[in-house]
Amino acid sequence: MRISATGISTNSPRAIGGFTLIEILVVLLIIGVLVAGTVLSIGVAGRDTSLDKERDRVAALMDYLRDQAALQNREYGMRCFVGGYEFLAYDARTGLWQSLPDDPMMRKRKLPTGIEMTLHIEGRPIVLPAADDRTENPPPQIMLFSSGDLNLFELTLRRAATGEGARLAPSASSDRIDVTPLSAATA
Numbered sequence: 260m261r262i263s264a265t266g267i268s269t270n271s272p273r274a275i276g277g278f279t280l281i282e283i284l285v286v287l288l289i290i291g292v293l294v295a296g297t298v299l300s301i302g303v304a305g306r307d308t309s310l311d312k313e314r315d316r317v318a319a320l321m322d323y324l325r326d327q328a329a330l331q332n333r334e335y336g337m338r339c340f341v342g343g344y345e346f347l348a349y350d351a352r353t354g355l356w357q358s359l360p361d362d363p364m365m366r367k368r369k370l371p372t373g374i375e376m377t378l379h380i381e382g383r384p385i386v387l388p389a390a391d392d393r394t395e396n397p398p399p400q401i402m403l404f405s406s407g408d409l410n411l412f413e414l415t416l417r418r419a420a421t422g423e424g425a426r427l428a429p430s431a432s433s434d435r436i437d438v439t440p441l442s443a444a445t446a
Contacts, residue, residue, distance in 0.1 A: 309371040310418050314425040317416070318438050320346065320364070321403065321427070328405040336399025339378050339414070340390045343369040347399050355396040373420055379413040407434055417441065 324335045324346055334349035336356060345367040347356040359365035369390075370376060378385040378400055385400055402410040409429045417424030422443030430437045 310374055310416060310423065310425065313371060313374060314416055314427070314438060316368075317344070317414070318427055318436055321401075321436055324365070325403050325407065325409075328403050329407055332405045334405055335403040337401040337403070338397060338399040339376055339385075339387050339401070340392065341387045342376075342390050343367065344376070356398050357396070370416070373418055375417050375419050377415045377417070379415075381411045382413075409436070415441070 321337065324337075327333070328335045336347045336349070338345050338347055338356075346359055346365040348359055349355075350357050358367070376387065378387060380400055388394070388397065401412045401414065402408075412428060414427040415424055416427075422441075424441040426437075426439045426441055428437055428439075
């Protein structure tokens with residue numbers, strides 16, 4: 260080790276082990292991005308994506324069929340059963356309600372696991388039939404008339420574990436279907 264005339268070492272100082280502030284901030288930023296991505300992908304942020312998807316699907320299919328009913332001058336309906344639902348069309352020739360096998364969008368659908376459905380028609384609760392009900396040509400409970408009218412219904416989709424849900428019902432102020440989110444407290 261060389262020492263100058265003033266008694267100060269002329270060797271360059273040794274690098275002290277450790278991280279710089281910038282390195283620490285970069286690592287914290289990376290960890291933050293990973294945590295945010297995980298929270299959003301898992302759905303821990305409080306959103307029930309399968310309930311939201313099913314609610315949006317039911318509302319969109321009902322709106323679609325209401326439009327089709329007006330365009331085709333044909334009556335449609337929605338039949339609800341334990342664990343699912345299906346859409347039907349009225350066949351004026353036979354006087355029976357028929358499923359829509361030619362339209363894959365209108366196929367019989369099962370609700371995602373953990374989601375329950377309840378139905379009220381004109382304020383009265385409806386006991387939903389079993390999914391494997393063998394009744395031939397069962398009529399729908401919810402009517403989508405070609406005139407654009409709807410019968411008075413209240414369809415509720417609710418997550419059994421949390422109580423969160425959504426209510427679909429005809430709007431009092433327009434011809435649309437209102438979708439109202441329900442919290443666990445409004446059970």
